[in-house]
Structure formats: structure tokens, C-alpha cells
Amino acid sequence: MNFISLDFAVFLPVVFLLYWNLFNKNPRSQNALLLVSSYVFYSWWDWRFLFLIILSTLIDFFVGRALEKENRPLRRKLLLGTSILVNLGLLGIFKYFNFFLDSLYNVVPGLQVVLGFNTLEWILPVGISFYTFQTLSYTIDVYKGRISASEDIISFATFVSFFPQLVAGPIERASHLLPQFKKTRNFDHSIAVEGLRQILWGLFKKMVIADNCAHFANLIFNNSENFSGSTVLLGAVFFSFQIYGDFSGYSDIAIGASKLFGIKLMSNFTYPYFSRNISEFWRRWHISLTTWFRDYVYIPLGGNRGSTGKTVRNIFVVFFVSGLWHGANWTFVFWGLMHAGFFLLFVLLGKKRTKSNVTAYNSIFPGPKDFLLMCFNFFVVTIFWIFFRAKSLRHAYSFIGEIFSYSFLTVPEFPGKKEALITVVLVIFLVIIEWWGRREEFPLKKLKMTRWQRYSVYYILILLIIFFSAPGEEFIYFQF
Amino acid sequence: MKRFLSQLGLFVFLFIFIVGGIFIFEKFFAQAKLKSENSIIVVGHSHPETAINDSLIAGLVNFSSSGEAYNYNLYKTRFLLQENPHIKTVFIEVTNNNIEPGQDLWVAGEEKMRHYLPRRIQFMNWGELIFLYKANPDAVIKTFFPVIQQRFTGLFKGFDYRDDLGGYRHLTSELPATIQVTPSPTDSISQISKLNLEFLKGLVNLCKKRKVEVFFIRSPLHENYPRNNEKTLKSILSSRFGDIEFLDFSHFPLHNQDFADLEHLNQKGAAVFSIWLNQQIEEGLLREKNKEEFVKQKIEELRRDDQPKFSRTISENECF
Numbered sequence: 001m002n003f004i005s006l007d008f009a010v011f012l013p014v015v016f017l018l019y020w021n022l023f024n025k026n027p028r029s030q031n032a033l034l035l036v037s038s039y040v041f042y043s044w045w046d047w048r049f050l051f052l053i054i055l056s057t058l059i060d061f062f063v064g065r066a067l068e069k070e071n072r073p074l075r076r077k078l079l080l081g082t083s084i085l086v087n088l089g090l091l092g093i094f095k096y097f098n099f100f101l102d103s104l105y106n107v108v109p110g111l112q113v114v115l116g117f118n119t120l121e122w123i124l125p126v127g128i129s130f131y132t133f134q135t136l137s138y139t140i141d142v143y144k145g146r147i148s149a150s151e152d153i154i155s156f157a158t159f160v161s162f163f164p165q166l167v168a169g170p171i172e173r174a175s176h177l178l179p180q181f182k183k184t185r186n187f188d189h190s191i192a193v194e195g196l197r198q199i200l201w202g203l204f205k206k207m208v209i210a211d212n213c214a215h216f217a218n219l220i221f222n223n224s225e226n227f228s229g230s231t232v233l234l235g236a237v238f239f240s241f242q243i244y245g246d247f248s249g250y251s252d253i254a255i256g257a258s259k260l261f262g263i264k265l266m267s268n269f270t271y272p273y274f275s276r277n278i279s280e281f282w283r284r285w286h287i288s289l290t291t292w293f294r295d296y297v298y299i300p301l302g303g304n305r306g307s308t309g310k311t312v313r314n315i316f317v318v319f320f321v322s323g324l325w326h327g328a329n330w331t332f333v334f335w336g337l338m339h340a341g342f343f344l345l346f347v348l349l350g351k352k353r354t355k356s357n358v359t360a361y362n363s364i365f366p367g368p369k370d371f372l373l374m375c376f377n378f379f380v381v382t383i384f385w386i387f388f389r390a391k392s393l394r395h396a397y398s399f400i401g402e403i404f405s406y407s408f409l410t411v412p413e414f415p416g417k418k419e420a421l422i423t424v425v426l427v428i429f430l431v432i433i434e435w436w437g438r439r440e441e442f443p444l445k446k447l448k449m450t451r452w453q454r455y456s457v458y459y460i461l462i463l464l465i466i467f468f469s470a471p472g473e474e475f476i477y478f479q480f
Numbered sequence: 481m482k483r484f485l486s487q488l489g490l491f492v493f494l495f496i497f498i499v500g501g502i503f504i505f506e507k508f509f510a511q512a513k514l515k516s517e518n519s520i521i522v523v524g525h526s527h528p529e530t531a532i533n534d535s536l537i538a539g540l541v542n543f544s545s546s547g548e549a550y551n552y553n554l555y556k557t558r559f560l561l562q563e564n565p566h567i568k569t570v571f572i573e574v575t576n577n578n579i580e581p582g583q584d585l586w587v588a589g590e591e592k593m594r595h596y597l598p599r600r601i602q603f604m605n606w607g608e609l610i611f612l613y614k615a616n617p618d619a620v621i622k623t624f625f626p627v628i629q630q631r632f633t634g635l636f637k638g639f640d641y642r643d644d645l646g647g648y649r650h651l652t653s654e655l656p657a658t659i660q661v662t663p664s665p666t667d668s669i670s671q672i673s674k675l676n677l678e679f680l681k682g683l684v685n686l687c688k689k690r691k692v693e694v695f696f697i698r699s700p701l702h703e704n705y706p707r708n709n710e711k712t713l714k715s716i717l718s719s720r721f722g723d724i725e726f727l728d729f730s731h732f733p734l735h736n737q738d739f740a741d742l743e744h745l746n747q748k749g750a751a752v753f754s755i756w757l758n759q760q761i762e763e764g765l766l767r768e769k770n771k772e773e774f775v776k777q778k779i780e781e782l783r784r785d786d787q788p789k790f791s792r793t794i795s796e797n798e799c800f
Contacts, residue, residue, distance in 0.1 A: 006621050020481055187481045196488070455491060462495070463632070466625050 001044035003253045004207060011041065016260050020187050027184050031158045034181075034261065038163035042127070049125040052090060057160045059086045060135040064142045064149035064156075076143060083139040087132040094124050096328050127167035129325060133292055135160055138174040140296060147175050155181040164257040168250050170268040170288035177265070185262030195259030197444040197458075202252030204461050209430050210245030211470035212423040213238040220414060221389055224399050229408030232399060233382075234420075239389045240382045241427050244273065247286070252442055271438050273381075273431075274359045276373035278342045281381060289325070293318045304347065311347060316340045326388070331396060335387040342380060358439055426468060502631045505639075506602050512641045514541055514564045520761075521560060522697070523553045523646070523683075524573025530744040531699035531729075533648050536754040537761065544573065545646035549586035550679035551612075552596045555603040556645050557683060561690045569766060570687050574680070574696040574726070576707050577743075579716060583676035588615035590622060597623045598630035599644065615675070650747040651740035655702070659736050662704055670712050677716065684724060695725050695771065700732040700753055702742040727775045729753070733783045 001008050015037045023033040043050050063083045070076050138159075141147045150156040159178045165171075220227055220235025227235070251268035258265045272284035282290050301314040316337065323336020359374065360366040366374065383400065390396035414420070437443025447454050514521075520540040522528050529544035543556065553572070561567055577583070586592045593616065601609070613620045687694035696717065701707075717726050738749030745753060760778065768774040 187484070189481075189484050192484050193487075455494070458491070459495065459498075466628050467632070469625060 001041045003250065003257075004203070007044065011037075012257060012260070019261055024184075024187075027182060028152075028154060030185060030261075031152075031154045031181050034162060035154060035158045038158065038161040038166060041163040042161060042166060045126050052125050052128065053131060053161055054157075056087060056090065056132060056135055057157045059083060060139050060160070061150065061153055061156050063139050065151075067139070067142045068149035080139060080143045084136065087136045091128055091132050094128055096324075098328065130169050130171055131160055131166060133171050133289075134174075137171070137292060137296060138178075141174055147178070150174075150178060152182070162258070162263070164254040164263075165265055168247070168254070169286075170251060170254065170266050171292055172265060172288065177263070180263050188262060191259050191262065194445060195256040197447075198252045198256030198259065198442050200256075200458060200461055201442050201444050202249040202254075202256060204249070204465055205245040205252065205430065206249030207465050207469035208245075208426055210242050210249055212426065212468065213242035213245065215470055216414075216416065216420050216423060217242050217389070219416070221399070224395075224402060227402070227414055228410045228412065229403045229405045230410050231412040231414050232402045233408065234412045236382050236386050236389075236399075236403070238420075238423070240273075240378070240385050241430075243385065243388070244269075245430070267441055270441075271434055273378050274374055274435070274438060275377050276359060276370055277346055277377055278339065278380065279346045281377060282339070282343065289322065293322055297321060308348070312344060315344055315347065319343065331387050331390055331393055334393060334396075335384055338384050338387065342384075361439065422468070426464075499628055499631065502635055503602070506631060506634055510559070510602055510639045510641060512560060512563050512645060514560075514567070514642075516566050518564075519566055519568040520571065520766075521557070521567055521569075522571040522573070523557055524548070524571075524697075524699075525578070526649075527575055527699040527701075527743060528571075528573045528697065529646065529649050530651050530740065530746075531750055531753055532757070533650070533747075533750045533754040535648070536751060537758040540758075540761070542648045543646040544648075546649070547586060547592055548596060548646070549583060549592065550578070550676050550683055551587050551608070552600045554679050554683045554686060555600045555608065558686055559603040559641075560645070561686070561692060567692060569693045569695070571695050571697045571727075572680070572683060573699060574713075574717070575698045575701070575730070575743075576705070576709055576713055578676060578680070579672045579709060579713055581671045581673050583673035587673075587675040587679065588612055588619070590616065590619035593619045594623055594626060598626040601627055601630075602634075602639075648750070650750060651744055652746060653740045654746055654748075655736040655739045655741065657736050659702075659704065670709065672709075672712060672716065677720070681720065684721065693766070695727055696721065697727045698730045700734055700745060700749065701730040702734075702736070702739050703731075705730075705742040725771045727771060729757075729775065729779065731779055731783065732756070733779070 001011060015033065019030060019033055023029040039050055042053060060083050063079050066079050067076055070079060138147075138156075142149045150159070155178065158181050159172075159174065162172075162177070217235055217238040220231060221239065224232050224235065248269040255265045255267070266288055268286060268288050270284045270287070272281050275281040275284055298314050298318045301317060302310050303314060304311040306314075319336040319340035320333060321336075323333040323339075326332040326335070359370055365371075383403075386399050387393070387396045390399055433443050437445070440446055444457070447457060449457070517539050518541045520537075522532055522534075522540065522542045522544055524544040525548050526544070526546040528542065529546055532540070532542045532544070534540050534542040543560065545552075548556075557570065561570075593612065597612065597620070609620075684694055707713075717724075732753055734745070734749050734752060738745060738752060740746040740749075760775075765771060765774060
């Protein structure tokens with residue numbers, strides 16, 4: 001079930017009313033309703049997907065219980081290995097099997113004939129990259145003794161399949177989310193209102209910003225050879241805002257919807273395009289995934305505590321895996337590696353943790369240095385996004401080549417230029433609002449206004465959505 | 481919880497109140513006034529839209545619109561007749577593709593609904609809206625935003641729909657002069673649209689109820705235009721609409737270069753045809769006892785002559 005659909009617009013209020021009026025006696029009944037609702041939500045795409053998530057849930061629940069009781073190191077390793085094998089195995093088969101097989105056949109011609117089988121034809125289950133990582137983090141944390149295993153299968157299953165964050169995150173940690181399912185949630189008016197505001201803001205980012213930018217990004221990326229350098233760069237900028245509006249919009253809707261049920265999810269985006277360097281960018285973009293890789297890949301490999309060579313290796317491994325997580329295509333891997341290279345510059349120059357505060361926290365405008373750093377960082381990230389979006393590495397190279405050609409100095413020309421101007425104005429509006437609200441979790445979080453002023457703000461946003469929402473594109477991160 | 485629900489309810493109610501208010505305001509203030517001398521209107525799809533240049537025909541206003549099915553024609557015509565009691569004659573385009581099964585998608589398909597429902601909903605009643613919802617609920621729901629968008633746009637632009645209901649559209653492309661005439665068989669297709677023909681009946685009944693003369697017309701078509709359902713068309717006209725005269729201009733003699741494609745005239749062809757049509761109306765076409773025969777004869781005469789009797793020297797002004 002897509003967040004931007006009438007089905008969800010009916011589903012959410014129904015579950016909300018049942019949750020707070022009929023199922024609010026104790027945590028067990030609340031969790032039972034959330035679990036059933038989550039399975040309904042997930043099976044709306046394809047009921048067959050349920051088998052996988054239930055399998056993953058059961059295996060990790062029983063592995064966790066067994067780990068709690070088991071003291072022998074070898075047995076504990078075997079149990080953990082089982083969970084890793086099942087979760088990554090599912091991910092590997094559904095997401096990467098065809099990719100690796102195709103790559104192998106390209107490298108070793110004739111192997112296809114020898115092996116005698118072709119790529120498999122099956123659908124990638126929605127959200128598999130997200131919930132497998134979530135359950136994997138649970139079993140690893142139980143193994144390491146960071147958390148106790150859950151004794152209640154209902155609350156655990158709800159933790160795995162909680163519908164607002166099931167298909168595109170944030171990827172939650174058991175230590176943060178599971179305890180919330182173990183206690184009774186009481187209705188909090190201010191949290192619920194905050195949730196609705198965050199949903200509205202998310203809808204604006206997705207339907208107005210992301211979907212409008214998508215139209216022009218697709219037009220330019222799909223015909224890049226016919227456009228000038230300046231137009232092609234504009235296409236890349238449109239994609240930067242498309243992916244930000246799309247993914248952060250989805251996260252806002254997910255977090256806002258969770259607040260309606262008294263559940264607090266972690267922030268996934270904290271204004272990443274206001275970052276002053278690549279290190280800061282990765283502390284603000286898709287935070288749940290980057291912290292997952294930091295805690296379960298980078299730190300176990302040694303982090304930056306070993307030699308410089310090991311630090312370099314660890315950084316490349318993390319970004320390589322992160323790129324691969326995004327998709328079964330070498331463009332994603334290359335995208336990850338490019339970020340690794342740029343990130344390393346900061347590590348090796350010892351500047352990694354210099355920018356951890358909100359940009360220009362005590363001023364209205366950024367200083368000239370901060371402004372230039374933000375622009376430069378945005379430019380670099382946008383160039384890297386080209387690899388993320390391009391159909392192939394060759395397409396990405398020719399796209400970048402077009403940007404850095406003499407035609408870069410011309411005025412952009414492409415069909416629908418006037419409509420694109422409206423999109424640019426909307427993007428500027430987004431940037432202004434987000435800059436104004438950058439100290440908060442999301443811009444509308446604290447509106448110090450009278451009720452009628454707040455209602456006016458909401459109505460303006462709703463009208464902007466009605467007037468400027470573009471024909472719906474699917475959420476980009478559903479494909480991961 | 482009660483406070484939350486009551487505040488949310490107030491917010492939603494206010495929004496519905498505002499949007500509903502605009503709908504009601506629009507119903508009261510919508511208008512499309514024609515001059516008193518304009519007593520003939522034309523409704524239909526892209527064929528008459530491109531064939532009839534109403535600036536060359538006295539007393540006639542073309543309200544045809546590309547891709548518009550008879551249901552949207554009905555809602556629009558009802559509004560026009562209500563606003564302009566001096567309209568005496570309605571020409572309705574009826575051609576081969578109007579009776580095809582695919583026309584049902586024009587009536588209730590998502591693509592056409594996305595375009596026409598926001599632009600015609602103000603002329604519809606609840607029954608008609610419910611009909612469309614039952615025919616295609618998904619499509620109606622998907623037009624929710626464009627419908628609200630159009631209401632707010634109307635609020636800023638004003639509710640004068642004179643220029644938004646259709647009108648002559650000129651095309652500039654030309655068929656190559658060297659196309660050979662190869663007419664298609666006339667009886668190979670017999671399936672017909674259900675919905676579109678029902679609404680055509682509704683449109684005819686509306687005109688009769690308003691005591692307005694109604695005629696079917698068929699705009700000029702290239703000889704190569706596929707008329708695979710010609711016999712079916714004739715059969716429907718005689719069996720279901722036997723009391724409505726059918727003014728068939730489809731064989732009006734034009735050169736290849738007067739057509740933009742096999743079914744649409746370009747600006748030159750439209751000018752030639754419109755000047756001729758104007759002449760026929762001025763010479764009493766609408767007063768003839770048997771108009772169908774009259775038109776047939778006139779067109780046969782034109783086709784018999786090597787050169788048409790009217791001037792083909794069209795000035796630039798007449799082309800637009």
C-alpha cells in the first residue's frame with residue numbers, strides 16, 4: 001500500500017481510531033492490532049511477500065531466544081550465523097543473484113553455456129533491504145549482549161513489520177523501538193498533532209518537490225545527448241532534489257504516522273544539503289542506514305582505531321557495501337566508491353568531526369565561508385548522484401562529460417522550460433522553509449502561531465499540493 | 481483524544497466548507513453568454529473542431545473539443561442552452577469513430593476524465609457524477625485534485641466559460657498531394673459503443689425538450705479515411721435516430737493539401753468548407769424541407785464539376 005493513495009488515506013484513520021478506542025487496553029492488544037494492520041499493509045502489494053517477512057521474523061525471534069539461553073561460544077556463533085545466513089541469503093537471492101550472475105557471465109564468456117541456466121525471474125519483495133537489516137541488527141545486538149531477547153513474539157513481530165517504516169525505513173534498532181512496543185502507549189495530543197504536521201510536510205516534499213523534479217530529471221537524463229551542458233547540470237540538480245524530496249518525504253510520512261500511534265522513530269534526514277562537507281553530509285543523509293553500517297560493519301572491522309591503511313580499507317568496504325545495498329548495478333557501487341574517495345580526503349586531513357553543529361545556528365543567514373562550503377558540497381554530491389541515477393557507467397561518464405563542455409556556459413534549453421521555472425520556484429521555497437526550520441526535527445515542528453495562523457499555513461501547503469502535485473512517481477527507495 | 485478529533489474535524493470541515501462554497505459560488509456565477517445573433521452551435525470532437533471555422537460563418541459558434549465524448553457534450557450543451565435561450569439550432573457531429581466501442585473509454589476512461597471532468601463538473605448533476613463514479617471509481621478519485629484545482633483557478637480567473645468550452649482549432653500540416661485514393665470496405669466492423677450512443681440519445685432528447693432544432697453532421701473526411709463501420713453507422717442512424725436529419729459533408733470535395741490527416745482539415749480546408757457552409761446557410765439550408773437530400777445534391781454537384789463553383793482563393797485572414 002503506497003502512502004500516496006486513497007487506500008492508505010482510508011487505512012490510516014481506521015487503524016488509528018481502532019488503536020486508541022478499542023485496542024488501547026494493554027500493549028499486547030495494541031501490538032496485535034498494529035501487527036495485523038502491518039501485514040494487511042504489506043500484503044496489499046503482494047500477499048506472497050508475507051511468507052518471507054514471517055519467515056525472517058520467526059527465525060530471528062527463535063535465534064534471539066536461543067542466544068539468550070546459550071553460553072557456548074561456538075553454538076552462539078552458529079545461531080548468529082543462521083540469522084545472518086537467512087537474512088542476507090534472502091536478500092542475496094532476491095536482489096543480487098541475477099546481478100552477480102550477469103556480471104560473471106560478462107567476465108567469463110561461455111560460462112552461461114557451461115552452467116546452463118539463466119537469470120531468475122522473480123519480483124523483488126518490497127522493503128526486503130530494510131526489514132532484513134532491522135532484524136539482523138536485533139540478533140547481532142542480542143549476540144553481543146547489548147539487549148535482551150524479546151520474550152513476546154507479538155511485540156517482536158510488530159517491531160519487524162511496523163507498517164510506517166516497513167518498506168523504506170528508517171531502519172530502526174531494537175534497543176530504540178522494541179521497548180516502545182513493550183509498554184502501553186497513551187494518547188498524547190501534542191505528539192499526534194506533530195505527527196500530522198510531519199505527514200503534511202512529507203506529502204509536500206514528495207508530491208510537489210520530488211514528483212515535479214522527477215519529470216524534468218527524467219526528461220533530461222533520458223535524452224542527455226540532446227541537451228547542452230547547462231541543461232544537463234540542471235537535470236542533475238533536479239535529480240538531487242527529486243531524491244531528497246522523495247526519500248526524506250517518505251521518512252517524514254513514516255515518522256509522522258508513527259507518532260499518531262505514540263511510537264517515536266529515529267530521524268532519518270537532518271537537512272543534508274546544508275552540510276558543509278561530505279562527512280557532515282553522511283551524518284545527515286539516510287542516518288538510519290549510515291549508522292547501521294557504522295555500528296555493524298565499520299566498527300567491527302576496527303573503524304579508525306588501527307593503522308591508516310586499515311582505516312582506508314574500512315571506509316572503502318562500508319561505502320562499497322552501502323552502494324551495493326542501494327541496488328544491483330555497478331553504478332550504485334561506483335557511486336558508493338566515489339563517496340568513499342571524497343570522505344577519505346577528510347579523514348586523512350583530520351577534518352572528519354569539525355562540522356557537527358547546525359549551520360549558522362545563532363544567525364539568520366550563513367556566513368560567506370559556510371555558504372560557499374554548502375554550495376561546493378551540494379555540487380559534489382549532485383555530481384555523484386549522476387552515477388546513482390544513470391542507466392550505466394557509460395551513460396554517467398557521457399553525462400558528466402556534457403556538463404564540463406563549452407555548452408555549460410549557455411542558457412538551459414529544453415521542452416517545458418516555463419513549467420520547470422515553477423518547479424525551481426517551489427524548490428527555492430522548500431530551501432527557504434527548511435533553512436528557517438533547520439534547528440528543529442522538521443520545519444513545521446514548532447509553529448509559534450495562533451490557531452488560525454497555523455490553519456492558514458496548513459491550508460497553503462494543502463493548496464500547494466493540490467495545485468502543483470505532479471502525476472505520481474513511485475518512491476525511489478521502494479526499488480531498494 | 482476528543483480534543484484532537486474535534487480540532488481535526490474542525491480543520492477538515494473548514495476545508496470542505498471553503499471548497500464547497502467555491503462550488504456553490506461557481507454554480508451561481510458560471511456563465512457563457514453568446515451574442516443574440518449567434519443562434520447555431522456545433523458540438524463534437526476534433527473533426528468539427530478543425531473543420532468549422534466559425535469566424536467565417538455568420539450566426540454560428542463552434543464549441544467542439546478534441547476527444548470530447550457525448551456525455552461531456554451533453555453537460556456543456558445543457559448549460560449553453562440554459563444561458564442562451566436564443567440558440568435555435570444545434571449541430572452534433574456524428575461520424576464513424578463516434579460509434580466505435582473505444583468511445584466508451586472517452587466517456588469513462590481515466591485519460592479523458594482527467595481532462596474533462598474538472599472542466600465540466602460544474603455543469604453536471606449528482607446523478608451524472610455518480611454514474612461516472614460507478615463506471616470508473618478509480619478515475620474519478622484520481623481527478624479529485626484537478627477538480628479542486630480547477631475550482632480555485634476559476635475563482636481567480638472568473639467563471640465566464642465562453643472560451644473554455646471548445647472552439648475552432650486550426651491545423652497547419654498537409655497531406656502529400658500524391659496520395660492515391662483507396663477507400664476502405666464499409667461493412668467489416670459491427671461492434672459499437674454502448675455508453676457514447678446512450679449519451680447521444682440524451683443529447684438529442686435535451687435539444688427536443690428545449691425545443692431546439694437538432695441535426696447530425698459529419699465533417700469532411702478524406703476518401704481514404706477508414707469507414708469500416710459505415711453500414712453499421714447508417715443502420716444506427718436510421719433505427720435509433722430516424723427523426724434526426726443527417727447532414728453528411730464527409731464527401732465534400734477537397735484536395736489532399738486541404739487535409740492535415742485523413743480525418744482533420746487543416747486551416748485551408750477549414751476555410752474552404754466553412755465559406756461554403758456559410759453560403760449554404762445563408763441561401764436557406766436550414767429552411768429546406770429535406771436538408772439531407774439538399775446537402776447530398778449540393779455535394780454531388782461540386783464533385784461533378786472539375787472545379788468547385790465557389791472561390792478557392794482564400795485570404796490569409798480567413799485561415800485563422
